[in-house]
Amino acid sequence: MSAITYELLHVDKNSGARRGVVHTPHGDIQTPVFMPVGTQATVKAMTPEELKEEVKAEIILGNTYHLFLRPGHDLIKEAGGLHKFMNWDRPILTDSGGFQVFSLGQAGLRKITEEGAEFRSYLDGSKHYITPESSIEIQQALGSDIMMCFDECCPYPSTYEYTKASMERTTRWAERCKNAWTKENQGLFGIIQGGFFKDLRDISLKDLEAMDFPGYAIGGISVGEPKEEFLDILNYTGPKMPENKPRYLMGVGSPDYLIEAALAGIDMCDCVLPTRLARHGTAFSANGKIVIKNKKYERDFSPLDSECDCYTCKNYTKAYIRHLINMNEILGMRLLSIHNLRFLTKLMERVRIEIEHDNLKNFRDEFYKKYGYTK
């Protein structure tokens, strides 16, 4: 019996959208789901209680690379695992460090070899090597419910040759990750790469499927490309992924992308966007983004979103939050973080209902119209 299993409840008759449940050792996840990111064993500015009671988050992420550097996976293991260390008893998914191969590579802080990736720490310049085997070792020490294969997320744009070589290496790394995986109470997901080339996506998917992972992710999109290209790969790859396993789209978190992901049959998405935007002073709302610093909100004594049920919207006005953000007060970032995260979890609750009613496409169109997206 695998640690991670997927139960399909309903498929939207008018799209490929799936309503389901992911079963994990720390409980069930209703899907499609949005997963807040808590890189350094904390969803920035949020307590676990707020994540449960206000945000209603079902699962959060942690990061292999960051926790390996500080405080160290051995320390977290000693603490009793990541769940206990950070006081979060619901499911946790850990990213493998693969995204840092991308993001630190952009900054020239990383070298890739067949063996793995050498990082120069952004903390103190020290050198660290992460291999598929060590990534799994770290993730097993952290004790996440869902581990991710160590992969390379290619920059956009990349050439066909580079993308192909990278994808093939990611596949070899996936095999090594699978071989290094020993803990039965943790699941391991394969990551489909191949950039913006459909034939490479097909090869990646086929090769990973042969390895029979308990779940699959699409990596390497939402890396700065135009929305059309994002949708092109998403809609091409999503529906081809195994039906009996969770489908995870990595790194997506704007409201429109989340709805599009669900329409493409995706079950899980994660993103730093809501929390980062919050700290930078921007809020989601049904009527579009709100840059709260803008002068027009100076005397706006209404909530961020009159339809929102979050703690922030029930108790605070735009004018007050604007004041807090302008004064660089921590509470401003906290209130916006609660709101942005709740906005997305509530959006996904709605998406699940619309799927059950075979109505997600219509909902998408209505949502776009109100939000101000042109599509």
Add this chain to the structure above:
RNA sequence: GGGUAGGUGGUCGAGUGGUUAAUGGCACCAGACUGUAAAUCUGGCGACGAGAGUCUACGUUGGUUCGAAUCCAACCCUGCCCA
């Protein structure tokens, strides 16, 4: 009253004869952010003008000079020290 330091754009503060509408910081006004090197980054910020450009600016007045925020004189104001 004597001595001394100083008065610069919203503010703090560089600049001490000519690429100076005047470095920076802050404030202010916008923009960006998508598996977190991110409570970060980018742009704007004298007035008028779409723009080329024009005008007005470094306490006040006057002077030296081809040219002054920068040099000189007087005056006004502020801080500190002494009486």
